[in-house]
Structures are given as C-alpha cells and as structure tokens.
Amino acid sequence: MAELTESVTRLIEHLTRLPGIGRKSAERIAYHLLRVSKDEALALAEAIRNVKENVRYCTVCYNLAEGELCRICQDPTRDRGLLCVVEQPQDLMAIEQTGAYRGLYHVLLGRISPLDGIGPEQLTIDALVQRVRQGQIREVIMATNPTVEGDGTALYISNQLADTGVTITRLARGITPGSVIQFANREILTDALVGRQKL
Amino acid sequence: MAELTESVTRLIEHLTRLPGIGRKSAERIAYHLLRVSKDEALALAEAIRNVKENVRYCTVCYNLAEGELCRICQDPTRDRGLLCVVEQPQDLMAIEQTGAYRGLYHVLLGRISPLDGIGPEQLTIDALVQRVRQGQIREVIMATNPTVEGDGTALYISNQLADTGVTITRLARGITPGSVIQFANREILTDALVGRQKL
Numbered sequence: 229m230a231e232l233t234e235s236v237t238r239l240i241e242h243l244t245r246l247p248g249i250g251r252k253s254a255e256r257i258a259y260h261l262l263r264v265s266k267d268e269a270l271a272l273a274e275a276i277r278n279v280k281e282n283v284r285y286c287t288v289c290y291n292l293a294e295g296e297l298c299r300i301c302q303d304p305t306r307d308r309g310l311l312c313v314v315e316q317p318q319d320l321m322a323i324e325q326t327g328a329y330r331g332l333y334h335v336l337l338g339r340i341s342p343l344d345g346i347g348p349e350q351l352t353i354d355a356l357v358q359r360v361r362q363g364q365i366r367e368v369i370m371a372t373n374p375t376v377e378g379d380g381t382a383l384y385i386s387n388q389l390a391d392t393g394v395t396i397t398r399l400a401r402g403i404t405p406g407s408v409i410q411f412a413n414r415e416i417l418t419d420a421l422v423g424r425q426k427l
Numbered sequence: 428m429a430e431l432t433e434s435v436t437r438l439i440e441h442l443t444r445l446p447g448i449g450r451k452s453a454e455r456i457a458y459h460l461l462r463v464s465k466d467e468a469l470a471l472a473e474a475i476r477n478v479k480e481n482v483r484y485c486t487v488c489y490n491l492a493e494g495e496l497c498r499i500c501q502d503p504t505r506d507r508g509l510l511c512v513v514e515q516p517q518d519l520m521a522i523e524q525t526g527a528y529r530g531l532y533h534v535l536l537g538r539i540s541p542l543d544g545i546g547p548e549q550l551t552i553d554a555l556v557q558r559v560r561q562g563q564i565r566e567v568i569m570a571t572n573p574t575v576e577g578d579g580t581a582l583y584i585s586n587q588l589a590d591t592g593v594t595i596t597r598l599a600r601g602i603t604p605g606s607v608i609q610f611a612n613r614e615i616l617t618d619a620l621v622g623r624q625k626l
Contacts, residue, residue: 232520233493235481239474245467247459248452252610257445259517261475262482262491268444269479273472275438276460280468282434283461292461294432318458321431 236262288359290335290352292317300324300333307331309366313356313385315339315373323371331369334359339372339381348384356385360392370398435461487558489534489551491516499523499532506530508565512555512584514538514572517609522570525613527620530568533558538571538580547583555584559591568623569597573604585626596623 232240236258243254261269285291286298293299300306300320310331314320320333336351360368368389372378386396401419403412412420431439435457442453460468484490485497492498499505499519509530513519519532535550559567567588571577585595599622602611611619 233482233491233498235474235477235493236491239478242471242474245471246456248455253447255517255520256447258478259515260446261478266479269475272441272444273475275434275441276468276472276475278434279438279457279460280465283432292432292435294434299432316458318454321454 285335285337289333290337290355291320291333305330308364310369311360311365311367312369312371313382314371315378315381319371319373331367336372336381339375339377340384341377351381353385353388357388357392360389360394365394367395367397370396374399374401484534484536488532489516489536489554490519490532504529507563509568510558510564510566511568511570512581513570513608514577514580515609518570518572521609521611521616522620525617525620527617530566535571535580538574538576539583540576550580552584552587556587559588559593564593566594566596568620569595569626570608572608573598573602573606581626595626597626599623 239258239261240251240254243249243257244251246254249257261272282294283292284294286293286301287296288301289298291298291300293301307330310329311334312320312323312329312331313334313336314323315336315338317335320335323329323333334352334356336353336356338346338351340346340348340351359365368385370382370385372382382398389396400423401416402423403409403416403420407416409417438457438460439450439453442448442456443450445453448456460471481493482491483493485492485500486495487500488497490497490499492500506529509528510533511519511522511528511530512533512535513522514535514537516534519534522528522532533551533555535552535555537545537550539545539547539550558564567584569581569584571581581597588595598619602608602615602619608616
C-alpha cells in the first residue's frame with residue numbers, strides 16, 4: 229500500500245502471521261506501537277528476542293525451560309512417582325493452573341497424526357519410555373486431548389509401556405461443570421454413562 | 428506463574444499490553460513464536476525496532492514518513508490545491524484505500540478534547556493554517572471523525588481559516604455519527620468523499 233511507509237508495511241505483514249491476528253488487528257497493533265514510547269516498543273522486541281535465545285525444552289520432560297531443566301523437574305517437592313503425559317506445554321500449564329496435580333510431566337510435543345505425517349518417532353515417546361523404564365515412576369496419567377488423534381497417541385503409548393508394570397490411567401471423561409445435558413453430544417454422554425461414579 | 432519460564436512470562440506480559448490482545452491470545456502468540464524458526468521470530472522483533480527507529484511524521488502533513496516527506500507529499504501527480512484534514516494517519520489510510528481522493532492531506536494527530544486536556548495548540552492546527560495561508564490550496568476538506576469532538580475540531584479550524592477565502596467542505600454524512608473513520612468501509616467512505624458539503 230503506497231500510503232504506508234515501508235517499515236510500517238513490513239511490521240503489519242509480520243504481525244498478520246501471528247495466530248488470531250487479521251489485517252485490521254495488525255494495523256491497530258502497528259499504530260499502537262508507533263504511538264507508545266520507544267522504550268515500551270523496544271521492550272516487546274527484546275522480549276521476543278529473549279524468548280528465542282533463552283527458551284528451550286527441558287532435557288527430561290520437554291516442558292519449556294531456560295536452562296537444562298524446567299522449573300517443575302527442578303522442584304524437590306514434586307511427587308516423582310507420578311507422571312502426567314500431555315501433548316503441548318500449554319496443556320501442562322492448564323493442568324498446573326488447577327493446583328490439583330503435584331507430580332511430574334512429560335510433554336510429547338505433538339500427537340501421532342498419520343494424516344499430517346507425524347509418527348511416534350517425531351514425538352518424545354522414546355524418551356518417555358526410557359524415563360518409565362528407569363523404575364521411579366509408579367503411575368502414568370495420559371492427558372492427551374480427547375480427540376481421535378489424542379486417544380490414538382495415548383493408546384500407542386500405553387502399548388509401549390505395557391511390559392513395564394506401571395499403572396496407566398487417563399483423565400476422567402464426562403459432562404463438564406456448567407454444561408447442559410440436553411445439549412451434550414453423544415460422545416460426551418456415552419463417556420459420562422460408561423464412567424459413572426457412586427454418589 | 429511458576430510453570431512458565433521467565434522469558435515467556437515477560438513476553439506474554441508485553442503482548443497483553445497490545446490493543447485487542449487478552450491473556451489467552453498473548454499465550455497463543457507466545458507459543459507460536461516459540462514454535463516458529465528463530466529467523467521468523469527475530470524478523471518480527473526487527474520489524475518493531477525498525478518502525479520505532481525509522482518512522483517519523485512528515486514535516487509538511489504529519490502523515491507517517493521514513494524521511495522528511497511522506498509518500499503522498501512527494502507524489503507529483505497529487506492535486507496540490509486540495510487538502511483533506513484528518514485526525515490520525517489511520518484515517519488517511521482509510522481514505523487512500525477508497526482510491527477516490529487524489530489531493531494532499533493534513534494530519535491533526537488528534538482532535539480538540541477539553542475533557543482530555545487537549546487544546547488546539549497540541550494539534551498540528553498552526554501548521555495547517557500556515558499551509559493554507561501560503562495560497563496554493565483552493566479547498567480544505569474536513570474529514571475529522573463524525574463525533575462531537577471531531578465536529579468541534581472541524582468547526583474550530585474552519586473559523587481559523589475563515590479569512591483565507593479558501594473553500595471549506597466536510598465529508599458528506601454518509602458516515603454515521605458515533606462511528607470511527609478508520610473502521611468505515613470503502614463504500615461508505617467513497618460516498619462521503621463524493622458527496623462532501625460546504626461547511
């Protein structure tokens with residue numbers, strides 16, 4: 229667009245590549261950055277640079293980390309006999325925010341998805357099997373997404389761990405708090421019926 | 428949040444300060460930036476830095492510019508007898524996108540707003556009056572936002588220009604009161620330009 233300077237055009241282009249940012253949002257953000265103090269705008273640029281330079285995956289659990297180990301793996305108060313398997317660091321974060329879990333994690337960095345050409349070898353499943361074989365873990369909780377691919381990944385992993393003797397569980401499924409039964413779909417209600425609990 | 432690394436937490440904090448970006452969007456963007464190549468993420472950081480270092484206001488019309496003059500002021504094909512007065516560079520951009528205007532602009536960089544403590548002297552009104560007094564301009568089109576403050580600003584400026592003999596018009600009320608120029612669509616803005624009326 230001729231009416232924009234080159235730098236602004238380039239910034240808007242880069243911003244539209246971000247998830248959830250359309251053309252109008254990118255323009256709004258670009259003008260916001262033009263308006264704020266140089267310090268504030270450069271602090272954002274610096275924060276992006278820092279993340280790319282300092283953040284890597286924990287060498288044990290593949291959570292995000294700034295050094296060798298993530299904060300959870302470093303935490304001596306965590307129950308080292310419990311291992312929760314999630315697809316992405318975001319899932320780990322959501323579980324942490326419940327405050328209901330005090331064990332360790334293993335982040336797969338994806339799920340098995342033949343359609344996208346993602347097989348077990350592209351995930352961190354080998355490292356997971358090795359961790360479990362070391363013998364300290366008594367229970368592996370599968371917390372992959374409740375989708376065809378997430379369930380398939382959990383099944384594949386539980387087969388890989390079958391001979392270790394470790395207990396394998398998965399997150400409970402059922403109706404969600406605040407939902408309405410008449411609008412729940414078949415799969416949800418089937419899960420809720422099959423997993424019904426004593427009142 | 429203990430489960431996030433320091434760099435990621437800082438990046439999310441900076442992202443939530445952007446307009447339209449809430450906590451969840453900021454997290455999504457942060458994880459996106461963690462996932463993409465270092466080159467791509469650093470290109471965004473660089474684009475932000477570039478904008479802050481290279482973009483300034485045109486010394487004639489106060490549009491965004493990379494040098495002394497903006498692209499529009501430099502364009503020899505523009506009608507130098509027509510001057511369109513807008514509040515912000517975004518408004519100029521919206522009008523440019525109609526393709527219906529081939530004159531020059533003057534960006535006020537705000538509107539008179541006593542409640543926010545913004546008086547005429549904080550805007551570029553003096554420079555506008557000087558430009559008009561130089562004699563080349565035959566018509567000034569007021570394209571401030573159709574709000575109480577925008578209209579008030581237009582009225583103030585038309586009073587300042589009363590003795591110059593220049594024709595003063597304003598955008599036709601194809602634009603709806605209470606709306607914002609930068610978000611109006613092409614059709615509305617085109618109608619408003621074509622049907623502009625004497626102020």
